[in-house]
Amino acid sequence: MKTGTRTVCFTFGLLLSAAGLAQDGNGFSTEIKQKAQQCMTCHGENGHSKNGQYPSLAGQKTTYLYTQLQNFMQGRRKDPVMTPQAQTIKDKEQAIKLAEYFSHFEPFDYSVKEDGGFQLDPDKVEKGRKIAKKNQCASCHGSGLTGSGSMPRISGQQPAYLEEELKAFRDGTRHASVMNSVIGDMTNKEIEALVHYITSL
Amino acid sequence: MKHKISPFLLASCLLTAGLSANALADEVPVDINATQKMLNKAGENTDNWLHFNGSYDSTRFAKSNQINTKNVSQLTPAFVFQTEVLESMETAPIVINGVMYLTTSFNHVYAIDAKTGEQFWHYNYENGPITRYCCGPNNRGVAIYEDKLFMGTLDSSLVAINAKTGKQEWKADIADPDLGYSETMAPTVADGKVIIGTNGGEYGIRGFVRAYDADTGEQLWNFHTIPENSVGVWAETDATGRSLHRDIKAEKKALEKQGDPYKTLGGGVWMTPAIDTETDTVIFTVGNPSPDLDGSLRPGDNLYTNSLVAIDLNTGKLKWYYQYLPHDVWDLDAASPPVLIDAKDKNGNVVPAVIHAGKTGHVYVNDRRTGELIRFSEAMVPQENMFALPTKEGTRMLPGANGGVEWSPMAYNPNTQLTYAVNLHQPMTYTVNSTPYPGGSLWLGGAFESIPGEEQWGNVTAVDVNTGKIEWKTKTEQPMIGGVLATAGGLVFTGEGNGYFKAYDAKTGKVLWKFNCGAGVNAPPVSYTIDGKQYIAVAAGGNVQLDYKRGNSVFVFALP
Numbered sequence: 001m002k003t004g005t006r007t008v009c010f011t012f013g014l015l016l017s018a019a020g021l022a023q024d025g026n027g028f029s030t031e032i033k034q035k036a037q038q039c040m041t042c043h044g045e046n047g048h049s050k051n052g053q054y055p056s057l058a059g060q061k062t063t064y065l066y067t068q069l070q071n072f073m074q075g076r077r078k079d080p081v082m083t084p085q086a087q088t089i090k091d092k093e094q095a096i097k098l099a100e101y102f103s104h105f106e107p108f109d110y111s112v113k114e115d116g117g118f119q120l121d122p123d124k125v126e127k128g129r130k131i132a133k134k135n136q137c138a139s140c141h142g143s144g145l146t147g148s149g150s151m152p153r154i155s156g157q158q159p160a161y162l163e164e165e166l167k168a169f170r171d172g173t174r175h176a177s178v179m180n181s182v183i184g185d186m187t188n189k190e191i192e193a194l195v196h197y198i199t200s201l
Numbered sequence: 202m203k204h205k206i207s208p209f210l211l212a213s214c215l216l217t218a219g220l221s222a223n224a225l226a227d228e229v230p231v232d233i234n235a236t237q238k239m240l241n242k243a244g245e246n247t248d249n250w251l252h253f254n255g256s257y258d259s260t261r262f263a264k265s266n267q268i269n270t271k272n273v274s275q276l277t278p279a280f281v282f283q284t285e286v287l288e289s290m291e292t293a294p295i296v297i298n299g300v301m302y303l304t305t306s307f308n309h310v311y312a313i314d315a316k317t318g319e320q321f322w323h324y325n326y327e328n329g330p331i332t333r334y335c336c337g338p339n340n341r342g343v344a345i346y347e348d349k350l351f352m353g354t355l356d357s358s359l360v361a362i363n364a365k366t367g368k369q370e371w372k373a374d375i376a377d378p379d380l381g382y383s384e385t386m387a388p389t390v391a392d393g394k395v396i397i398g399t400n401g402g403e404y405g406i407r408g409f410v411r412a413y414d415a416d417t418g419e420q421l422w423n424f425h426t427i428p429e430n431s432v433g434v435w436a437e438t439d440a441t442g443r444s445l446h447r448d449i450k451a452e453k454k455a456l457e458k459q460g461d462p463y464k465t466l467g468g469g470v471w472m473t474p475a476i477d478t479e480t481d482t483v484i485f486t487v488g489n490p491s492p493d494l495d496g497s498l499r500p501g502d503n504l505y506t507n508s509l510v511a512i513d514l515n516t517g518k519l520k521w522y523y524q525y526l527p528h529d530v531w532d533l534d535a536a537s538p539p540v541l542i543d544a545k546d547k548n549g550n551v552v553p554a555v556i557h558a559g560k561t562g563h564v565y566v567n568d569r570r571t572g573e574l575i576r577f578s579e580a581m582v583p584q585e586n587m588f589a590l591p592t593k594e595g596t597r598m599l600p601g602a603n604g605g606v607e608w609s610p611m612a613y614n615p616n617t618q619l620t621y622a623v624n625l626h627q628p629m630t631y632t633v634n635s636t637p638y639p640g641g642s643l644w645l646g647g648a649f650e651s652i653p654g655e656e657q658w659g660n661v662t663a664v665d666v667n668t669g670k671i672e673w674k675t676k677t678e679q680p681m682i683g684g685v686l687a688t689a690g691g692l693v694f695t696g697e698g699n700g701y702f703k704a705y706d707a708k709t710g711k712v713l714w715k716f717n718c719g720a721g722v723n724a725p726p727v728s729y730t731i732d733g734k735q736y737i738a739v740a741a742g743g744n745v746q747l748d749y750k751r752g753n754s755v756f757v758f759a760l761p
Contacts (some may be wrong), residue, residue: 008475067641126244134653142745148337150643177634177644180634181633181647201475
């Protein structure tokens with residue numbers, strides 16, 4: 001008896017995914033996919049960055065990505081490389097679509113093993129864990145710091161990028177009142193420890 | 202009772218799968234009709250659990266005494282229902298005619314057999330791309346009215362779902378999620394009006410409570426929780442008479458320069474309103490001002506933030522308000538829902554009262570006719586350095602920003618005349634960092650940090666509403682969040698982040714029974730009866746805000 005509607009849904013699902021395949025795996029327009037190609041030159045294939053200068057975008061929360069694009073577009077967040085890129089985005093709708101597009105990929109997951117440049121230091125990891133607990137990072141960034149809604153996923157992000165952003169929050173060159181206060185006047189060592197902890201997750 | 206079968210579904214079943222009408226068996230097998238009469242009398246009926254807080258009075262008191270102090274030690278799981286969603290659960294299930302309706306994070310709804318746990322249907326609301334919410338993708342539950350369920354969504358919509366089929370009947374857009382509006386509370390319905398507030402006090406919204414037509418989704422009235430003149434009386438003290446250390450002169454100057462801050466002043470409503478059905482009054486608590494920690498951008502008392510507010514059910518017009526904490530800069534707001542009870546006034550006369558457990562750590566007792574404060578209880582948690590102002594370096598003050606008492610609903614037992622609250626003790630520093638309104642992004646105006654090395658814990662506390670004295674207090678190893686159920690069996694049920702769900706003796710606070718659910722039990726428990734057997738149900742999904750272990754289950758207990 002119960003299988004009745006399930007069959008319907010299942011059949012429906014097949015139809016949908018068949019239709020999706022024709023559009024290259026998902027329901028995004030060619031325009032958005034082409035636009036995203038431009039972004040991937042820095043942010044990596046499907047938003048998996050291979051370079052610590054550029055954040056990974058793959059699987060990042062849609063609302064967060066969209067908010068950052070808006071911040072760059074409207075000058076609330078500034079970066080000599082990214083700002084001109086954001087200015088090529090047409091409007092709010094395109095920003096949302098780009099955010100949805102990068103968000104739909106498998107989430108980024110930086111691997112220490114693949115990148116010989118970064119070595120995890122167990123002492124720093126431990127120190128970072130304590131700081132993270134005190135500052136309640138997980139109460140906003142979610143369990144395992146994987147993000148939710150407007151709160152970014154930070155676990156698995158490029159460590160060099162994380163370090164740069166945490167310092168930018170501290171130095172007030174990136175504005176987000178919460179993060180500016182959370183990081184407060186942390187020393188470079190404390191920030192480094194946090195990065196080791198986040199990367200260990 | 203209206204009995205709608207979606208012609209579309211029927212057609213699609215027939216066409217796509219070539220099945221006959223028996224495909225509709227994924228429906229709830231009994232008729233569902235929660236009449237106004239049933240909803241009015243919900244507190245008397247022990248079979249069903251029809252409101253988030255058990256009744257319009259929101260006492261969370263179950264009149265069943267089958268499970269009681271003598272036999273509770275034998276309580277065992279009857280079944281465990283697992284959802285597909287492994288994320289915090291704050292749902293209080295609705296139970297009617299042996300069917301349970303529960304929700305999860307990200308707005309899933311399940312209809313299950315409340316006796317066996319067998320699933321009837323699963324509704325998954327698809328949130329839009331933009332969602333901004335405070336403390337995790339939570340949902341606290343549905344409201345029921347006649348043959349429909351109502352749920353608020355993370356992307357700030359209200360949906361009506363057919364209780365029998367699980368199909369959506371209508372959807373109303375409440376507000377723009379891009380500006381920080383979101384919904385986590387369970388709505389309440391009376392006289393065909395679905396009543397719901399909004400979240401967003403962390404995003405510089407302008408809060409409201411609204412009524413929508415249960416049949417059509419049309420908006421009937423809107424009450425702004427922030428009036429256009431939000432300044433108030435420049436109160437120097439809080440409800441307990443302690444100084445708030447305000448620099449009124451500087452605030453007046455700021456007002457002159459910046460104008461009234463009402464457009465971005467916050468004032469979300471976290472929890473389901475109570476309804477006084479005799480006077481057609483909707484009573485609710487209004488949350489914190491935006492930005493949480495930075496008072497410099499919002500001169501004045503910031504009406505009606507951190508207040509108890511009563512409005513007319515039929516028109517949405519203000520009847521009265523009482524502000525517990527004017528010009529709050531600690532996020533010590535009014536989150537836990539109000540409870541309507543009878544209590545003694547200052548002269549010892551029993552009057553219609555309303556009680557609320559504040560993040561400040563006090564239970565407040567107000568006169569329900571006027572809003573006037575009758576008394577406040579002894580502090581349930583340590584208070585230190587109150588109300589020292591946040592600084593750039595960080596000021597230590599107790600309670601921490603989660604309270605006191607968080608959104609967790611209390612339960613009130615009319616037999617003991619005690620109200621039961623769950624507490625947090627989390628020493629924190631309060632830091633201020635002034636930034637202008639960021640256009641819909643998180644806007645706290647600073648940060649709260651816990652203090653390393655300082656112990657945190659929780660309590661379950663029983664407060665005598667007629668004296669404000671603490672009758673008993675039982676410590677728990679972690680800060681508490683989730684909510685309480687009291688029963689005529691002389692019991693108090695509540696859960697903990699470590700997975701324990703416990704039963705306490707209502708008179709003494711002694712732990713009489715406990716069971717570990719394997720994930721944080723941080724949701725309000727409910728009670729119902731099927732075929733003469735009493736059941737206690739509670740969700741174990743953990744909590745985002747306190748980072749308690751996540752789960753995906755509703756546990757249901759009964760005597761063997």
